[in-house]
Amino acid sequence: MAKAFGIVTSSPQHKVEGMQNYRSIGAFSFLGRFRVIDFPISNLSNSGINNIQVYITKKPRSLVAHIGTGRHYNINSKRGKIQIVVPDEELVNPIYNTNINSFFSNIEYIRKQSQEYVVIAPSCMIFTQNYDELLQQHAKSGADITLLYHKVFDAKEGYTTCNTLDLDGDKVKGIYPNLGDEDNKDMFMESFIMKKDLLLDLMDAARQTSSVYTLTNIVNAKCGELDVRGVEHHGFFAPITSLETYYKANMNLIDFDEAASLFTADWPIYTRTSDSCPSQFYDEAVVKNSLVSNGCEIRGSVEDSVIGRGVTIGKGAVIKGCVVNAHSEIGENVVLQNQIVDKYAKIIHENKILAEPDQPGYIKRSDIL
DSSP, rough: OOOOEEEEOOOOOOOOTTGGSSOHHHHHHHHEETTTTHHHHHHHHHHHHEEEEEEEEEEOOHHHHHTTTTTGGGGOTTTTTTEEEESSSSOOSGGOOHHHHHHHHHOOOOOOOHOSEEEEEEEEEEEOOHHHHHHHHHHTTTTEEEEEEEEEEEETOOOOOEEEEEEEEHHHEEEEEEEOSOOEEEEEEEEEEEEHHHHHHHHHHHHHOOOOOOOOHHHHHTTTOOOOEEOOOSOEEEEESHHHHHHHHHHHHHHHHHHHHOOBTOOOOOOOOOOOOOOOTTTOOOEEEEEEOOEEEEOSEEESEEOOTTOEEEETOOOEEEEEOTOEEEEETTTSSEEEEOOOEEEESOOOEOTTTBBEEETTTTTTO
């Protein structure tokens, strides 16, 4: 059993145009079945971390409803709990919307935790990680702070709002914004391990330095004083930090080999389930290389796409390279290519909406086209 409690941060520095108008990134539907928040919470739960605090800074309703009591994450009230933390008041300026200020809003909860260590994970990134093994590695190394990172070879194309680690071996010399000037970067995964008392000290130091400092800011400032180590992550990794990265992550995981690097039998990703009938594929339906969730009615052609729960696709419709979220309706003879269709949208009048894969289109939630 891990001797740590978990914190899932809200990652307010990342902005996903369109979709984030309706919910936080953690509440985004993913692969038609999951929510993005399912990955950090499942990682913590699978690692034996059963006391988890989830921070939500804006538009909490969808995420609160999805997380509920947390029982579907294999956490029950006898072993631990999930606590959802929402700010008490609206901030006068979004620059104050930092994880440090969020932690201070619930500092008594942090102080009262009996565990010696804290594991801090982001709500906006898709990956799996055994934090219990990482915690043991951290304790054995004698480091003050352990940071998780992933080597990427396309840093010029994505990760524009992410940070990178400046490493000397496993020693972290600094944490810097990704400037997109090089392809090869050690991308910081916004995951920290440290002792609870050190987190409290860093919170105080951050507030004394600047009212808008984040945990990343203060750790970067303390790299010369503290022993900060980086540990490389292996496997699938996708930050959900823009409309393009959300689309790319869904598209990549249609590939079986890519999916096998994320989903394994010994590391389940938990989610809230709903009762719905199997999808119906009518005689005229053609479905290739796609993920189709329960409760759908498919009469058209679907290729290289992710189809959420309860979607209706009419006769003669052609859906290619699209992410169609739950309960949307695609009318007869409609052609969609490289689109993200938000929940409850109806495309019944427009007959052709096309975009390029590197700049996917977005159709608003509940919109009628």
